[in-house]
Amino acid sequence: MDRSQLLKGLLDIIVLRVLETEDGYGYEILRRLRSAGFDDIGDASVYGTLRRLYRSGHLSTYVQPSESGPHRKYYALTEPGRKHLRQMREAWEDVGAKMRDLFETSEKEQA
Amino acid sequence: MTDTPQKNADIADYRLAVERHLADLPASIREDLLNGLEEHLAEVAADLEPGVPLSHLLGSPEAYARELRETAEFPRASLADRLRRGVWGMADPSLAWAKRTADKFTGSAGVGEAAEFGRTLRPAWWVLRGLVAAALVTRLFVFGGEAPRRAVLSAGILGFLFVVAIALAFVWLSLRLGIRSRDWGRRGRRLTAAGGIALVAAGVLSFAWIADGFVFRLGPQMGALEAGNETEYVSDVYVYDENGELLTGVYLFDQHGNPLYLGEPWSCDQETANNPFEREGATPDPFAAPPLDEERYGYRYPLCLDAEEPAADASGPPYELDDEHDATESAPEEPTTEAPSEPTGTSPELSETPTG
Numbered sequence A: 001m002d003r004s005q006l007l008k009g010l011l012d013i014i015v016l017r018v019l020e021t022e023d024g025y026g027y028e029i030l031r032r033l034r035s036a037g038f039d040d041i042g043d044a045s046v047y048g049t050l051r052r053l054y055r056s057g058h059l060s061t062y063v064q065p066s067e068s069g070p071h072r073k074y075y076a077l078t079e080p081g082r083k084h085l086r087q088m089r090e091a092w093e094d095v096g097a098k099m100r101d102l103f104e105t106s107e108k109e110q111a
Numbered sequence B: 001m002t003d004t005p006q007k008n009a010d011i012a013d014y015r016l017a018v019e020r021h022l023a024d025l026p027a028s029i030r031e032d033l034l035n036g037l038e039e040h041l042a043e044v045a046a047d048l049e050p051g052v053p054l055s056h057l058l059g060s061p062e063a064y065a066r067e068l069r070e071t072a073e074f075p076r077a078s079l080a081d082r083l084r085r086g087v088w089g090m091a092d093p094s095l096a097w098a099k100r101t102a103d104k105f106t107g108s109a110g111v112g113e114a115a116e117f118g119r120t121l122r123p124a125w126w127v128l129r130g131l132v133a134a135a136l137v138t139r140l141f142v143f144g145g146e147a148p149r150r151a152v153l154s155a156g157i158l159g160f161l162f163v164v165a166i167a168l169a170f171v172w173l174s175l176r177l178g179i180r181s182r183d184w185g186r187r188g189r190r191l192t193a194a195g196g197i198a199l200v201a202a203g204v205l206s207f208a209w210i211a212d213g214f215v216f217r218l219g220p221q222m223g224a225l226e227a228g229n230e231t232e233y234v235s236d237v238y239v240y241d242e243n244g245e246l247l248t249g250v251y252l253f254d255q256h257g258n259p260l261y262l263g264e265p266w267s268c269d270q271e272t273a274n275n276p277f278e279r280e281g282a283t284p285d286p287f288a289a290p291p292l293d294e295e296r297y298g299y300r301y302p303l304c305l306d307a308e309e310p311a312a313d314a315s316g317p318p319y320e321l322d323d324e325h326d327a328t329e330s331a332p333e334e335p336t337t338e339a340p341s342e343p344t345g346t347s348p349e350l351s352e353t354p355t356g
Helices: A003-008 A011-020 A026-035 A043-055 A079-110 B005-021 B027-045 B054-058 B061-072 B078-108 B114-120 B122-142 B148-181 B186-206 B208-218 B311-315 B327-333
Strands: A059-064 A072-077
Touching: A003 A011, A011 A026, A011 A043, A011 A072, A011 A079, A026 A043, A026 A072, A026 B027, A043 A059, A043 A072, A043 B027, A043 B054, A043 B061, A072 A079, A072 B027, B005 B027, B005 B054, B005 B061, B027 B054, B027 B061, B078 B114, B114 B122, B122 B148, B122 B186, B148 B186
Parallel strands: none
Antiparallel strands: A059 A072
């Protein structure tokens, strides 16, 4: 199944989560996602999500020079961003628990 | 990795191609995306071996633009949503307070949270909706606008059973609708709720006459008292003293000193009318009171001065006066040329002397 549709609704929570503990810049964020196993998320999705979260005030940015190349635009969570992440995490855990129950009960019925 | 002219040209080309595919986005979003895009692409390109095009890592500019717009764009209804959120946001503190208070109220009564309690009331609302619908339909289509109470009384037991059957049918339909509407979308449920409220409002308007007797008769009112015959209204008032003499130029007040507007001055014949609205033309009357302000003193009785007096007139007053009943107790009813003993402290001043 194409997981990109499923992931699209989770992009906010995924991007906010990987920035929660450490600020990051665009391409680096994508690499963090890759190392977390999210191979289906493209660069454009990450960039688009970053800009949208920035416009809605959930992220702030600052620029830092890098030794090896162009300046990098770092993204950091704002207070509303942290709150948004907390709320979405609660929602996700609620839905996740229900989904687990749903599958477990239906498997029991089948068995 | 250092910048090379070739790499920079590749980035600029890629950005331009993406820009072309984003042309239809709202200007503010498009600019925000494009402003930072070149920096972002440069970060990505820094990872590439020299000579490898960006599209090798990122795919075609067209696909990149498609993915970008899917994630970067707010939902279409964003303006309306944001407005709504803004309004709710402003109302939030008071809404939260209202909810807490309501919860406390229902919670202290032992029925749990207010919202939960509201849900348990839903079937009761469905029953009420059905009953109102039945009442409206019965009144409008079955009895042709006649008040069901009288119509049912005259129709007897069969009519009563008929009305009960209609009520049961509509309550059943309403319950069914309530159960069904739970599966409908938000819009369907809202429409159903609005329809139900409109129906009950129509019912309240249509059956306001039930409350009429309780509510509107409390204050001074216009000729609404029913005479002995249930269907006839009082059109005039005749006051007799203990000798059976008809009193004229009488004003009526209630216990608060407010005028009683009984009768219908406009029902008199033009020529004989002691029309309170045309005092100048009033018949000269030895007991004629000075022109008084109708708003303060009400009508002057009898309204139809020369009209035939009630049939009971020939044999004295239409009722036997109780001797123990001191005439002065009904004093406010006979303000002739003298000031009446005041019914209460708030009584209007009737002691004005006639002018001219």
